Amino acid sequence: STQYPKWNEKRIIREVNKYVAPWKGKYASGHMTGAAVDIRIIGKNGKKLPMVSKKLSYQESARTYSKRLPNYLRKNREILIKAMAKAGFSNYPKEFWHWSYGDYWWARRKKRKVAIYGIINLK
Numbered sequence: 001s002t003q004y005p006k007w008n009e010k011r012i013i014r015e016v017n018k019y020v021a022p023w024k025g026k027y028a029s030g031h032m033t034g035a036a037v038d039i040r041i042i043g044k045n046g047k048k049l050p051m052v053s054k055k056l057s058y059q060e061s062a063r064t065y066s067k068r069l070p071n072y073l074r075k076n077r078e079i080l081i082k083a084m085a086k087a088g089f090s091n092y093p094k095e096f097w098h099w100s101y102g103d104y105w106w107a108r109r110k111k112r113k114v115a116i117y118g119i120i121n122l123k
Contacts, residue, residue: 018094030103033117038097041080049076051096064096 004012030036041049051073053061060066064077077096084091084099090106092098100106102116 028104028119030100030105030117033103033119035103035106035115035117036098036100038095039080039084039099040097041076041083049079051076051080059094062095064091064093 007015031038040051043049053069053073056066056068060068064081069077080096081091087101089099089101090109092100092105104115104118107113107115
């Protein structure tokens with residue numbers, strides 16, 4: 001990468017995988033297994049509740065528990081967090097909208113021995 005010329009391929013892949021999930025192996029995306037959703041809350045007026053700050057970088061604004069968010073955005077996220085946690089979902093902390101139930105990362109965060117969903121090989 002020209003932006004990070006000292007990064008080797010392994011480091012680049014690790015950084016990319018923070019925002020684009022792997023498509024194979026035990027770490028495969030929960031979306032691919034049917035175990036993950038990207039979700040926002042719609043208010044009574046039919047519009048999405050604001051949860052993103054345009055004043056912050058994408059990475060900072062995406063973090064579920066970003067300390068730099070204004071209080072009103074944190075309160076809106078808290079509604080989402082409480083509802084999804086109560087239903088048993090687990091959040092990917094770098095993306096407030098990403099929630100999973102039953103995939104590899106859900107199992108790790110919930111301290112389960114195995115995931116419910118995964119990739120199968122149909123060879």
